[in-house]
Amino acid sequence: MGTASSMLTQYDLEEVQLHCHNLFSQQEIVSLYQRFCQLDRNAKGFISADEFLSVPEFAMNPLSQRLLKMVDGLNFKDFVAFLSAFSAKANMEQKIALIFKVYDSDGNGKISFNDILEVLQDLSGVFMSNEQREKVLIQVLKEAGYTRESYLMLDDFIKVFGNSGLKLEVEVPVD
Structure with missing residues (x-):
């Protein structure tokens, strides 16, 4: 090119x-x-x-x-x-795979409790304490059938987000 x-x-x-x-x-x-x-x-x-x-x-x-x-x-x-x-043409699995990569900052193919906690910190900033974030995350993981020691794989992410109606689209202006 x-x-x-x-x-x-x-x-x-x-x-x-x-x-x-x-x-x-x-x-x-x-x-x-x-x-x-x-x-x-x-x-x-x-x-x-x-x-x-x-x-x-x-x-x-x-x-x-x-x-x-x-x-x-x-x-x-x-x-x-x-x-x-x-892209509007991308399927849900392609969209979720991108989100997975955002959480999997070390690129090892699995997401730990601490990986999710770091993203929550980035998203919530000073509006939540570390203790609040941990408490919320432990509860969410528990409700989804996971523990603090669990690792989430891409398949887990797809299972959790697959039916969420996630919208992750950008319109590309065409001249």
Whole structure:
């Protein structure tokens, strides 16, 4: 795909479309490419953490530091693949897999009590004490049939969130 300033060829579009499992149309990929080029200020071919933080909605997200670990240094193909979980065409399992990765910050494929507690801290900030967070989490895990010592795997996450009606979509403006 060359440098970030070059145009996408039909081959590039098809390659990216396959890479993201056809969850975006070619028009949407062109729009995403334009946005990618705007973010890639130095035309390096990838987006740095600082460039991602230039997006106000991203920077304001309480989970931005966790997300940065997932997106720092993405090239265009991987940028589109990351965003594909937000596509209206993505199934619930694809969306839940992304959420799972946010919680699984060490990438070991399982989520511990402390992993969930860290996310709760990011989300609640100073509005809850550590003791309150732990108490709530212990109760939620107990109601779901898990204990403080349990590890949640992706299948567990899918089971818990699968019927939640989770909406995780972003509309890609097409020019």
